[in-house]
Amino acid sequence: MRSFTKLDLQYAHRFYGFKGEAQYLHGHTGVLTIEVEDTVNMGVNMVFPCNEIQKTAWDVLKNFDHALVLREDDPLLPAVLGVYEQQGIKDGAPTNSMRGEAFKTELAIAYPECRLVVTKETMTVEGMIKIVYDLLKDKLNIAKLTFTSGVNGASQEYDTKNQNKDRCPLCGIELQNGVCPKCGYRH
Numbered sequence: 226m227r228s229f230t231k232l233d234l235q236y237a238h239r240f241y242g243f244k245g246e247a248q249y250l251h252g253h254t255g256v257l258t259i260e261v262e263d264t265v266n267m268g269v270n271m272v273f274p275c276n277e278i279q280k281t282a283w284d285v286l287k288n289f290d291h292a293l294v295l296r297e298d299d300p301l302l303p304a305v306l307g308v309y310e311q312q313g314i315k316d317g318a319p320t321n322s323m324r325g326e327a328f329k330t331e332l333a334i335a336y337p338e339c340r341l342v343v344t345k346e347t348m349t350v351e352g353m354i355k356i357v358y359d360l361l362k363d364k365l366n367i368a369k370l371t372f373t374s375g376v377n378g379a380s381q382e383y384d385t386k387n388q389n390k391d392r393c394p395l396c397g398i399e400l401q402n403g404v405c406p407k408c409g410y411r412h
């Protein structure tokens with residue numbers, strides 16, 4: 226069975242080199258749906274608590290929220306960084322407190338201190354799904370990702386490894402050596 230949850234991400238980007246209006250900087254509310262698959266334990270009756278999926282995903286993905294997403298070869302990148310530098314906000318500002326874990330993958334690098342994500346490819350909805358899967362595949366047993374942004378949407382299904390893990394009957398999270406790391410329940 227699957228548990229799924231949704232996250233909203235507000236971001237600005239553009240399609241550098243494209244011919245349409247998307248070559249201009251603009252913003253979106255993107256909605257990411259993460260479906261996680263596993264077996265359901267007797268007495269627990271959930272695959273995964275959705276608030277735990279949200280927390281695990283949000284730790285990394287909040288780097289995309291109220292962020293600017295630019296391709297690595299976009300000339301806007303040095304221009305924007307130059308302005309941030311002049312303003313003294315490139316390396317952070319006291320009011321920028323919602324920073325995620327910095328990350329660097331083949332496809333994207335996050336700079337949480339200035340709310341910037343630099344991508345290798347244009348950040349289309351398909352591109353976002355590739356980036357998100359890369360960031361979360363070792364943390365969640367992802368069965369499907371869906372990302373919508375305005376009229377655009379994309380989804381991808383993945384092969385999962387159902388591990389039939391023992392889960393805490395009190396909070397649903399995975400037991401570590403028979404003990405719940407969250408509430409201390411013992412099997």
Ligand SMILES: [Zn+2]
Pocket residue numbers: 238239247251252253
């Ligand atoms: Zn767009």
Ligand SMILES: [Zn+2]
Pocket residue numbers: 393394395396397398405406407408409410
């Ligand atoms: Zn527990």
